Amino acid sequence: MAEFTVVLPSGRSWTPRYAQSINESKCIGCGRCFRVCGREVLQLVGVDEEGKRIAVSADPDDDDAEYEKKVMTIVNPENCVGCEACMRICPKKCYTHAPAEA
Numbered sequence: 001m002a003e004f005t006v007v008l009p010s011g012r013s014w015t016p017r018y019a020q021s022i023n024e025s026k027c028i029g030c031g032r033c034f035r036v037c038g039r040e041v042l043q044l045v046g047v048d049e050e051g052k053r054i055a056v057s058a059d060p061d062d063d064d065a066e067y068e069k070k071v072m073t074i075v076n077p078e079n080c081v082g083c084e085a086c087m088r089i090c091p092k093k094c095y096t097h098a099p100a101e102a
């Protein structure tokens with residue numbers, strides 16, 4: 001099946017690559033990807049000792065003492081426009097992106 005592509009005003013064709021997954025074992029919860037995404041696709045969550053998850057602020061100054069770690073999650077994949085800004089800013093190469101099928 002063909003990949004979904006967009007024709008830009010310049011006439012060039014562009015293939016959006018949508019956020020598919022985040023490797024939580026590599027993620028350090030830095031929040032950089034959250035800050036560049038303008039589509040409310042992502043949510044930072046705190047993970048406690050028992051693996052329980054609670055949404056937390058992406059502000060690094062917030063108290064995170066009650067969590068073992070923070071990880072970024074994809075909560076609204078339908079909002080993703082496939083710009084890959086999150087992948088480019090991620091220092092840990094956590095993201096997997098893929099084109100949609102047309």
Ligand code: SF4
Nearest residue numbers: 037080081083084086
């Ligand atoms: S690809 Fe773009 S729209 Fe999609 S999650 Fe990443 S920054 Fe947001």
Ligand code: SF4
Nearest residue numbers: 027028030031033090
């Ligand atoms: S930029 Fe990468 S390491 Fe930082 S929160 Fe996002 S996925 Fe995790």
